[in-house]
Structure formats: structure tokens, C-alpha cells
Amino acid sequence: MRSDYGAHAVIELARRAGQGPVQCAEIAACQKIPEAYLDQLLSSLRRVGIVRSVRGPHGGHELARDPRQLTLGDIVTALEGPVVPHEFVHEPASDDQGADWWAACAVRNAWLAATEASQRVLDQTSISDLLEQQVQIRAHRAEQPTVGNAVATPDVTDH
Numbered sequence: 083m084r085s086d087y088g089a090h091a092v093i094e095l096a097r098r099a100g101q102g103p104v105q106c107a108e109i110a111a112c113q114k115i116p117e118a119y120l121d122q123l124l125s126s127l128r129r130v131g132i133v134r135s136v137r138g139p140h141g142g143h144e145l146a147r148d149p150r151q152l153t154l155g156d157i158v159t160a161l162e163g164p165v166v167p168h169e170f171v172h173e174p175a176s177d178d179q180g181a182d183w184w185a186a187c188a189v190r191n192a193w194l195a196a197t198e199a200s201q202r203v204l205d206q207t208s209i210s211d212l213l214e215q216q217v218q219i220r221a222h223r224a225e226q227p228t229v230g231n232a233v234a235t236p237d238v239t240d241h
Contacts, residue, residue: 106121
């Protein structure tokens with residue numbers, strides 16, 4: 083949940099790049115994120131240099147990095163920690179015969195492969211790519227014909 087909300091907030095900031103700081107309340111309203119929770123997420127993202135905050139009456143938040151150089155992996159790692167758990171990162175201890183049974187565990191190896199693949203996808207997905215995809219999704223929604231009496235309108239959120 084943290085990473086999902088965080089990614090949507092960062093995509094919103096990327097969408098508004100170059101327009102000046104965006105207030106937390108605006109991001110929260112556009113992305114349907116509880117404002118108090120979003121404030122916590124933005125603070126975490128600010129601490130790692132993904133977002134910068136500007137104080138004052140015309141203050142708010144803006145991206146501190148180019149969205150083409152910022153990845154979904156950066157967001158997830160900042161808010162959740164690394165995808166690959168610590169127990170997979172360290173070198174397992176060998177037993178007295180030199181056999182490394184921990185590293186030879188089939189289940190452990192499958193989990194490691196899955197987490198490494200997940201991290202690769204996250205690290206290869208830039209925020210600008212996600213923004214471009216979201217713009218296409220919104221355009222497609224806007225093109226949808228009306229259904230019954232309801233009119234298909236583009237969603238104001240990136241969800």
C-alpha cells in the first residue's frame with residue numbers, strides 16, 4: 083500500500099513537473115490518498131532525495147529528480163526497503179564438510195530468483211514511462227462510448 087500510494091503521488095508530481103510545487107492536499111485529492119498518510123509518504127521520499135519540499139504560502143512538493151532517471155524500484159525501496167530480503171543477500175554459512183546446504187535449498191533459490199526478477203522489473207520501470215502509460219489509459223477511457231445512461235468520463239486518479 084505504501085509503495086502504491088507513493089508511486090501514484092510521484093507520478094502526479096511528474097505530471098505537474100515544471101509547474102511549481104504542488105500542495106499535499108492537491109495530490110491527495112487527485113490521487114484519492116488520505117492526506118495525513120500522503121504527508122508521511124512524502125516525508126519519507128524527501129529524506130531519500132526523491133521529492134523536495136518548498137515552504138510558504140506557495141509551497142508544496144516537487145520531484146527532486148528527473149522522472150526519466152527515477153524508477154519504481156527507487157520508490158519501493160524508499161518506502162518498503164529492498165525487495166530482496168536480507169536473508170537472501172548474506173552469504174550462508176557452510177557446515178563442517180564444506181557443503182552449503184542453505185544455498186542449495188531449492189525453495190530458497192526459487193524465492194531468490196522471484197525477488198531478483200521483481201527488483202529488475204521495478205528498476206527498469208521509470209516514472210516517466212508510468213506517466214506516459216497513464217496518459218494513454220486516461221485517453222482510452224475518455225474515448226469509451228457511453229454505457230446505458232452513464233457517460234464514460236476519464237478518471238481523475240491514476241488508479
